[in-house]
Amino acid sequence: MAQDSTAERVRRAMRDEVLDHVRRHGSASRPELESVLGMSRPTVAAVAQELLDSDLLTEHQGTGAGRGRPGRRLLPQYPPGAVVGVDLGHRHLGVAVATFDLTVQAEARSEVDVDGDPDAALSTVARLIRRLVDEVEADLRAHGTGTGLVTTCVAGVPGPLNAARQAVASPTILAGWSALDLAGELSERTGLTVHLDNDANLGALAEHRHGAARGNDNVIYVKASDGVGAGLIINGSPVHGSSGAAGEIGHTQITQDGAWCRCGNRGCLETIVSTQQILHQMAHLRPGESGPPPRLHEFADHPVARKIFAESGRTLGRVLANLCALLDPATVVIGGEMSQADAFVDGIRDSVRRLAQPGFDDRVQVSPAALGLRAELVGSLTLARDIALRAALT
Numbered sequence: 001m002a003q004d005s006t007a008e009r010v011r012r013a014m015r016d017e018v019l020d021h022v023r024r025h026g027s028a029s030r031p032e033l034e035s036v037l038g039m040s041r042p043t044v045a046a047v048a049q050e051l052l053d054s055d056l057l058t059e060h061q062g063t064g065a066g067r068g069r070p071g072r073r074l075l076p077q078y079p080p081g082a083v084v085g086v087d088l089g090h091r092h093l094g095v096a097v098a099t100f101d102l103t104v105q106a107e108a109r110s111e112v113d114v115d116g117d118p119d120a121a122l123s124t125v126a127r128l129i130r131r132l133v134d135e136v137e138a139d140l141r142a143h144g145t146g147t148g149l150v151t152t153c154v155a156g157v158p159g160p161l162n163a164a165r166q167a168v169a170s171p172t173i174l175a176g177w178s179a180l181d182l183a184g185e186l187s188e189r190t191g192l193t194v195h196l197d198n199d200a201n202l203g204a205l206a207e208h209r210h211g212a213a214r215g216n217d218n219v220i221y222v223k224a225s226d227g228v229g230a231g232l233i234i235n236g237s238p239v240h241g242s243s244g245a246a247g248e249i250g251h252t253q254i255t256q257d258g259a260w261c262r263c264g265n266r267g268c269l270e271t272i273v274s275t276q277q278i279l280h281q282m283a284h285l286r287p288g289e290s291g292p293p294p295r296l297h298e299f300a301d302h303p304v305a306r307k308i309f310a311e312s313g314r315t316l317g318r319v320l321a322n323l324c325a326l327l328d329p330a331t332v333v334i335g336g337e338m339s340q341a342d343a344f345v346d347g348i349r350d351s352v353r354r355l356a357q358p359g360f361d362d363r364v365q366v367s368p369a370a371l372g373l374r375a376e377l378v379g380s381l382t383l384a385r386d387i388a389l390r391a392a393l394t
């Protein structure tokens with residue numbers, strides 16, 4: 001009896017491993033699965049057949065030309081349904097609903113003071129989720145795929161999270177949010193299962209799976225926007241730390257007697273490198289102008305602005321060079337609003353290369369996020385999809 005259940009557990013683990021690999025990579029051949037997962041040919045054949053029989057995989061003839069018969073490739077087959085992703089910034093929020101193949105079906109964005117007015121932000125998020133879910137479910141119904149097919153939501157939050165409590169952890173960063181049972185509250189208002197993650201962790205997941213870090217399993221992703229945070233992937237797995245605060249590099253101290261930071265310390269990286277700081281340094285470039293506050297891209301090609309972006313990039317790059325010495329990543333991906341300025345990314349690259357140990361200076365690739373400003377939202381959809389599919393398997 002005990003032996004049977006052990007054999008069953010092993011069989012299910014192998015099935016999940018094969019399915020996970022095909023879903024992550026979009027397709028795989030049987031020989032690839034044998035070599036990457038270290039499974040024998042009969043094992044891969046049996047597991048693949050089980051997944052084909054349960055409609056979790058489908059098979060297509062490869063189109064490769066050349067020697068021999070083109071290989072048959074296994075492709076993921078997704079059940080009907082959709083997931084919700086939420087990207088909470090400090091001053092905006094975005095919501096998207098996507099089917100399990102991550103095709104976005106509906107999307108909305110709102111400019112809200114997320115930091116200062118959590119109640120209004122929460123109401124807006126809940127309202128947008130309900131509206132978009134209704135739209136997508138009506139569409140799925142029209143195609144005969146039923147209702148109640150949207151069950152899972154992941155929300156990315158721009159601050160340290162207490163993973164166990166599923167809530168904002170810091171009493172000083174996003175102070176108004178720390179007392180809220182954010183996941184519980186959102187779940188109650190939308191009827192969905194809601195999971196939270198740090199926004200930079202979600203950006204890292206998206207760039208690792210679909211973007212600039214695809215194929216590299218040691219990745220640092222940095223979201224450089226109103227704040228600075230990093231998401232870490234080590235040996236293919238996301239790193240959250242013991243309490244969920246891994247990668248909070250925005251509060252690395254740069255100068256001991258620097259400006260006061262919102263976290264309560266002085267001279268943090270965020271007090272020098274952030275969208276607001278850069279806009280402040282560029283204020284003299286549009287003297288006497290009133291109206292709405294400027295956006296970073298308005299300055300992108302100004303020669304003085306380029307210097308300011310480059311210097312900010314070099315400052316962030318010095319912190320990242322230390323992190324590279326610690327973690328030895330293959331890729332550093334720069335996301336967030338500031339990554340839209342080439343001079344900023346060039347400045348980071350300059351510091352990372354200059355401070356790397358001899359022989360390692362050209363090993364780390366520094367790239368802007370391939371998914372641009374959508375990385376965090378795509379990451380929340382990806383994680384929501386993973387969670388929903390895992391729940392459907394068990």
Ligand SMILES: [Zn+2]
Nearest residue numbers: 251261263268
């Ligand atoms: Zn700080």
